Amino acid sequence: MINKNKGPLIKVKNVHVTYNEGQSNEVRSLIDSNIKLYPQEYVIIFGPSGCGKSTLLYTIAGLQKPSKGKVHIDGEDIYALSKKAKVEFHRRKIGLIFQAFYLIPSLNVLDNVCLPKTAGGAQMKKRREEAQILLNRFGIANQSTKMPSELSGGQKQRVSIARSLSNNPDIILADEPVGNLDSISKHNVMKILDDLNKRDRKMVILVTHDASHLRFGDRILYMRDGKIVKEEIVKNKLSPDEQMPEEVSTQEKIAPDLKMLMRAFQDLSLSQIGVLLAPFKAQQLFSHIMLSKTYEQIDRTSKGLEDLLLSKMSYDEFVDKLDTSIEKDGAGFDKRNAEKFARQAMDLIATKQKIDPKHSEASAEVILDYLVKKFELKMNADQEKRAKILLSLRVKNKISVTETQKGFDLPTREGGAGFDKRTANKIAREVEMIMLLNYG
Numbered sequence: 001m002i003n004k005n006k007g008p009l010i011k012v013k014n015v016h017v018t019y020n021e022g023q024s025n026e027v028r029s030l031i032d033s034n035i036k037l038y039p040q041e042y043v044i045i046f047g048p049s050g051c052g053k054s055t056l057l058y059t060i061a062g063l064q065k066p067s068k069g070k071v072h073i074d075g076e077d078i079y080a081l082s083k084k085a086k087v088e089f090h091r092r093k094i095g096l097i098f099q100a101f102y103l104i105p106s107l108n109v110l111d112n113v114c115l116p117k118t119a120g121g122a123q124m125k126k127r128r129e130e131a132q133i134l135l136n137r138f139g140i141a142n143q144s145t146k147m148p149s150e151l152s153g154g155q156k157q158r159v160s161i162a163r164s165l166s167n168n169p170d171i172i173l174a175d176e177p178v179g180n181l182d183s184i185s186k187h188n189v190m191k192i193l194d195d196l197n198k199r200d201r202k203m204v205i206l207v208t209h210d211a212s213h214l215r216f217g218d219r220i221l222y223m224r225d226g227k228i229v230k231e232e233i234v235k236n237k238l239s240p241d242e243q244m245p246e247e248v249s250t251q252e253k254i255a256p257d258l259k260m261l262m263r264a265f266q267d268l269s270l271s272q273i274g275v276l277l278a279p280f281k282a283q284q285l286f287s288h289i290m291l292s293k294t295y296e297q298i299d300r301t302s303k304g305l306e307d308l309l310l311s312k313m314s315y316d317e318f319v320d321k322l323d324t325s326i327e328k329d330g331a332g333f334d335k336r337n338a339e340k341f342a343r344q345a346m347d348l349i350a351t352k353q354k355i356d357p358k359h360s361e362a363s364a365e366v367i368l369d370y371l372v373k374k375f376e377l378k379m380n381a382d383q384e385k386r387a388k389i390l391l392s393l394r395v396k397n398k399i400s401v402t403e404t405q406k407g408f409d410l411p412t413r414e415g416g417a418g419f420d421k422r423t424a425n426k427i428a429r430e431v432e433m434i435m436l437l438n439y440g
Contacts (some may be wrong), residue, residue, distance in 0.1 A: 005070075006038075007038075007148050008036035008037060009037060009038060009039045009041075009073065009074055009170070009171070009203060010036070010037040010071070010072070010073050010171070010203075011035075011037075011070075011071070011072040012033050012034060012035045012038050012059070012069070012070075012071050012202055013034055013069055013070045013071075013072070014030070014033075014034060014068060014069040014070070015030055015033040015034075015054050015059060015068065015069030015070070015071065016028070016030055016032060016033075016066060016067045016068040016069055017030035017052075017054075017059060017064060017067055017404075018221050019028045019069040019213065020071055021067060022227070024407070024420065025421050026420070027420070027422045027425075028225055028226050028235060028422070029052050029055040030052050030055050030059065030066070031225075031226040031227045032069075032071070032227070033056060033059075033227075033228055034222065034228075034385065034427075035228065035231075037205070038172070038203075039201075039203060039284040040197070040201045040202070040203060040219045041203055041218050042193075042194075042203075042204045042205070042206070042218045042219075042237075043204070043205045043207070043217060043219050043220075043221065044205075044206050044213060044217035044219070044220045044221070045057065045207045045210070045212060045221045045223060046206065046208060046214060046221065046222055047116075047209065047222060047223035047224055048208065048209055048224075048429065049209060050425045050426075050428065051206045051223045051224050051226065052227070053209075054176075054207055054223070055171055055226075055369075056207075056223070056228075057175055057205065057207050058086060058175075060205065061090070061094055061124055061173050061206055062078045062079070062086055062089070062090050062094070065079055065252070066079065066331075072138075073089075073093060073094075073098075073171070074093065076169075078090075079119060080185050088120075088375035091116060091167055091216070092167055092168050092169065093169050093170055093171055094171045094172075094173060095163075095164030095165055095166075095167070095169040095171065095172045095173070096158070096164055096173050096174075096175070097160055097161055097164050097175065097177045098160065098175050098177070099171065099175055099176040099177060099178075099179040100180070100202075101148070101157060101160045101180075103151075103156060103159060103160060103293070105147065105148050105149060106147075107147075108139050108144065108145050108146060108147055109135065109140065109143050109144050109145070109146055109147075109159050109163070110128060110131055110132065110144040110145065110149070111161055112163055113131035113132045113134055113159060113162045113163045114132045114346075115163060115166070116126045116166040116167050117166050118364070119129075124169065126294065130166070131144075131162070131166065132144065133211075134162035134166070135159075135162055136157040136167055136439055137162075138161060138162055138192065139158070140159060140162075142302055143155055143159075153180050153181050153182070153185060153187060154184070154189070156179055156186025157181060157185065157189050157294045158188070159179060161177075164284060165196075169202070170202060170203060172193070172196055172201065172202050172203065172204045172205070172206070172401040173205050174193060174204065174205065174206045174207065175204070175207045176207055176208060176209070177189055177193070178190065178208075178210075179202075182354065189241040189243065190213065190216060191239070191240045194216060194239050194240055194270075197334040204217075209419075214234070214298075215234060215236065215237060215238045216237070216238060216239065216240060217234055217237070218233070218234055218237060219231060219232065219233055219234065221231045247250050253421075262323055278306045278309050278310050279306075280305075281437055282302045282307075282308075282309060283434060295331075296326060296332075297326070297331050297332055300321075300326075300329070300331045301331045301341075302320065302368075304318050304321045304322065304331065305318075306347060308345065308346075308349070309437070315342060315346055318342050318345075319338050319339055319342045322337075322338035322341060322342060323335050323338040341365045347370065347374075348377070348434060348437060349437060351367065351370045352365060352434050352437040352438040353440045354366045354368070354393060357395055357396055357397070360392040360396045361388070361392050362385075363392070364388045364389075364391035364392040364395060365388060367391045367395070367431060367434060368384070368388055370392055370430075370434075371387075371430060374430060375423065375426060375427070376432075377419075377423075379417075382412050383412060383417050383418050383419075384416070386407075386412060386415070386416060387408070387417045388406040388418045390408060390417060391431065394431055395435075401428055401431070401432045403429075404428045404431055404432075405424050405425055405427075406421070406424075408424035409424035409425075410428050
């Protein structure tokens with residue numbers, strides 16, 4: 001619940017974060033961010049990969065100094081503090097939970113949880129007793145003597161959460177904390193965050209690209225291309241245990257990355273896989289194109305996209321659905337935005353229909369033509385040649401999305417396509433959207 005009686009606990013004012021400022025590969029990761037976050041609030045920062053979510057979180061955490069602007073936490077300008085004072089402030093006020101866990105591999109579970117108190121000089125007996133209480137709370141007390149390498153992903157994340165609570169901070173910052181977990185472990189971690197907010201009355205700030213998490217927060221900050229494009233108060237907040245059974249079922253069927261999907265559905269035909277993946281594709285396609293809509297609009301538009309992907313709905317019918325009011329079971333767009341959104345979706349779908357891994361060079365030309373029109377790219381002959389090679393390798397699944405991005409960012413003299421980092425990120429995201437749509 002948002003409690004404004006005591007004023008904001010966190011204030012982010014006119015914050016910009018720019019990497020390689022003034023250079024040819026300059027990247028603006030955060031652009032003029034202004035937010036006020038209140039005690040005991042559960043805030044969700046939502047958007048696609050590369051939109052600046054984590055940068056905003058790390059700026060709040062005191063780990064990423066802004067190029068411009070200020071961050072105040074509990075009245076303190078955290079970037080005006082001395083290095084020593086900032087470390088102490090961070091240790092007392094903020095608990096961090098990461099997707100990659102970052103447990104110390106040479107320490108056992110108990111010592112990992114004790115670590116923040118060790119830095120603060122607490123006596124060994126006391127810090128071990130308090131760490132054991134946290135491990136008991138999260139159901140992993142029997143793992144206390146094990147090393148991190150002996151734990152499952154869900155167990156590692158619970159240890160990470162216990163460690164973040166070691167100094168009893170007021171603020172919990174969670175950066176995609178369930179990104180590497182199976183569906184059951186995801187649910188357990190989301191329940192823990194909900195409990196920390198409701199029972200312990202801690203502020204929770206969750207970074208996620210998963211639309212199914214949106215109803216768990218008090219407020220949603222939608223991000224796109226380094227900007228907060230919209231804020232939304234959640235009117236019907238749910239706890240993870242209140243999630244509808246069919247939604248849990250869908251999440252269990254749809255794994256978070258394509259390799260897991262391929263393993264899960266390896267005995268099915270391509271047409272059967274395509275049908276099962278349609279809801280997932282639809283949600284990802286919607287998030288990819290536009291994030292400035294309410295959850296209800298996201299849900300209805302995603303269902304329309306699913307029908308479009310499965311050829312159950314024509315382009316004109318899809319535009320009509322978008323243009324129909326929420327009250328009449330539509331998505332509540334205006335006509336102009338409905339047509340713009342539908343065109344973007346159809347352009348992607350039309351492009352994916354021309355992709356064939358068996359003809360990777362021809363497919364690379366199709367994708368490059370799409371990218372040139374989409375981003376108004378200007379290329380010389382050398383850049384065009386290298387871009388086609390990269391796209392051909394991606395179509396054949398010879399390189400990953402990260403390698404695609406790096407290849408487009410790398411200078412031509414080093415064998416890359418010679419684009420700036422921001423453009424390379426956009427290209428890589430667009431290519432992955434096409435690859436996802438083409439899968440199955």
